[in-house]
Amino acid sequence: MVSEVKQQARNWVPVWSASRSRWIQSCPRRYLLQYVAGRGGRQVLDRPRRWLWKQGRWAPANELLKRAVKDTLRAWMLDAHAGICWSINTAHCEMERRFQRSISSQQDEMAKLQSRLQRPTALYRTPTPDSIARLLEDGDLILRRALNHPLIGELLSCRFSGEWQPLDPFELSRTEEGLAYLTPDLIIKGPQRWVLIRLLSDSWKHLPDAAREVELLGMVKWALEEPTLPDSEESYEIARISHSKKKGWRTWRRQVKKNDTEILRQMIRSDISAARTLVRSAGPMLNLDRIPLAEKKWRCKDCGFRFTCPGGKDMESAKLLQAAAEQAYVNSKA
Ligand code: SF4
Structure with a gap:
């Protein structure tokens, strides 16, 4: 069993996605539980991994x-x-x-x-x-x-006469920076440019903030890697069509400029590097005790791991114990 866990940690390959990027910043422990320890849980047969993955998928x-x-x-x-x-x-x-x-x-x-x-x-x-x-x-x-x-x-309602294609956003892309989920929900050929669309069935703001706008540029990166699509950023527009209870479905869109995707490349590189550092600090046995918990208590409210994670019960004490475990680890390496 020990060597099996070591092997799993060794075989782990980081994958970038917008939600992973958010979790790695907001709760490294959740990231580790869901995407490293529970990696591939949907497909694997071994129970601990499947349990962890399913537990992390819990939602209200x-x-x-x-x-x-x-x-x-x-x-x-x-x-x-x-x-x-x-x-x-x-x-x-x-x-x-x-x-x-x-x-x-x-x-x-x-x-x-x-x-x-x-x-x-x-x-x-x-x-x-x-x-x-x-x-x-x-x-x-x-x-x-x-x-x-x-x-x-x-x-x-099957009335659109132009060229369009619904896509699978769960399809993995291989990029220079690493594996990533970037595929848009829809692509439409407009009169001048291709429009890459992300659909959100629930969003309280129809304008994306700066971080979400960078994430949307992932769709352009996907398109640039597609052999059948144009290879210049200026050939695309990105759009987000989102629904809010008060205002219904609304559209935000903008044209993509040259070198716009560079900031996304940096984000993917930095997140993948942060994920590797996290896995290294957890060690081959994925020791969670020294991994930081959520920076804000409210993050735990909708987290599927709150029934088993010490942060889900008493965040103050859990943070003290985590800091002590991290310090003990640093001392042991000094
Ligand atoms: S319960 Fe809170 S601290 Fe624990 S994994 Fe979930 S979000 Fe992170």
Whole structure:
């Protein structure tokens, strides 16, 4: 078992994504649990890794709904692109099926975790039928509003006559800086430039802040590596189409300028280097005791590891213990 853990740590290859980039800054311990110890959990058969990965995927019911809506829109677009048109009713049923499935699979995982931890009470309250019905109404509204968006509505109802392609954002790209998730949700050929689009089913601000704008440039990096697409940054526009409960779906877009992607390259390099440093400091046995916890307590509220991570119980004491373990490690190396 010991050599197996060592081997896993040795075989680990960092992968960049916008969410990994955020976690490595905001909670190194979560990053390590989810993306290093639970690496590849979706595919692997060995239980500790799968458990860790699934635990990290835990999300409150409203977050599960957002995922179900986004996955439904993706499936809807794939069919629309193939000329198969859905009714709003079909989309609603698909979203409901995905949402109910994720709620029940999460419930099963939580029950297993509760039994592994030998806790007498449930770790997570089952959503009531009323709260599920309310969330489904919210999801239905997002789908209906998508049909009213000038571009998304045309695509979904098979009325768009131009060249477009829905893509798989979970497809890995190989870049000079390392492996990364950069693929846009959609690409459209405009009259002058190609438009690379990211869809967000829930966002309280429709304008991206500086860090999100850099992340969006990942789509341009993806396009530049594609042999069938133009190889100059000025041939592209980036767009973010996001939904907020108050304002519905709104679009932000801008033209890409020469050398715009350089800042993203630096971000990927710096995040990958931070991830390697983190894994080195955890050591071959992935010793979590010396790995820093979330910088802000509120980060733990929606974290799937809070049931087992000391930061999820008492952040102040956990930070003191972490600092002591880190100091002891530094002293032992001196
Ligand atoms: S519970 Fe908090 S400190 Fe622990 S991994 Fe999650 S976010 Fe980080």
